[in-house]
Amino acid sequence: MSKYANYVQLGKQATEYSKRMSRLSNRIFGEVARPTNSKSMKVVKLFSEEPVNLRKDIHGYYPRxxxxxxxxxxxxxxxxxxxxxxxxxxxxxxxxxxxxxxxxxxxxxxxxxxxxx
Known part of the structure; x- marks a missing residue:
């Protein structure tokens, strides 16, 4: 078994170390650090999207x-x-x-x- 497979199995365990490492990983890659409810995820999704006034398909649309x-x-x-x-x-x-x-x-x-x- 490779070292990577051991690391994945370690991350699946419910130890304090694995929880902290998964939170750190989520923070590094721009994901939600802690588990949140669906209402909070909706807000996170809204803020993670590009603003409407900067979207090319919205402000650059002119009908032919x-x-x-x-x-x-x-x-x-x-x-x-x-x-x-x-x-x-x-x-x-x-x-x-x-x-x-x-x-x-x-x-x-x-x-x-x-x-x-």
């Missing part, structure tokens, strides 16, 4: 608005998503065109044929 918006536009084109606000805007534009009051479409300068430099 652009990609989500493009996905929803594509789904709307396929007829799988109903965007009531966009439907309303299109209906209002259609009604303006029917009355003859539609705004002229904006054409970017790059697409116009009369841009002279």
């Amino acid at each position: 608005h652009v990609e989500t918006g493009l996905l929803m536009m594509k789904l709307r084109d396929y007829g799988l998503y109903r965007d009531e606000h966009a439907d309303f805007k299109e209906e209002m534009e259609r009604m303006r065109e029917m009355r003859g009051k539609a705004k002229p479409k904006r054409v970017p300068m790059a697409l116009r044929g009369d841009n002279k430099k």
Whole structure:
């Protein structure tokens, strides 16, 4: 039997020396030194965790608005998503065109044929 196995068996015994050594070991490795109840362990767990304001997954989270918006536009084109606000805007534009009051479409300068430099 190795010396390590003897040390483990010595630690399992209920001697004063083994209790003190296990407490010292727990203190060295950052564990609770003495046996505690579950209510106290909850407090220990809370204090051992990283604070919420320092957690990267909490403060560094930004939803992917652009990609989500493009996905929803594509789904709307396929007829799988109903965007009531966009439907309303299109209906209002259609009604303006029917009355003859539609705004002229904006054409970017790059697409116009009369841009002279």
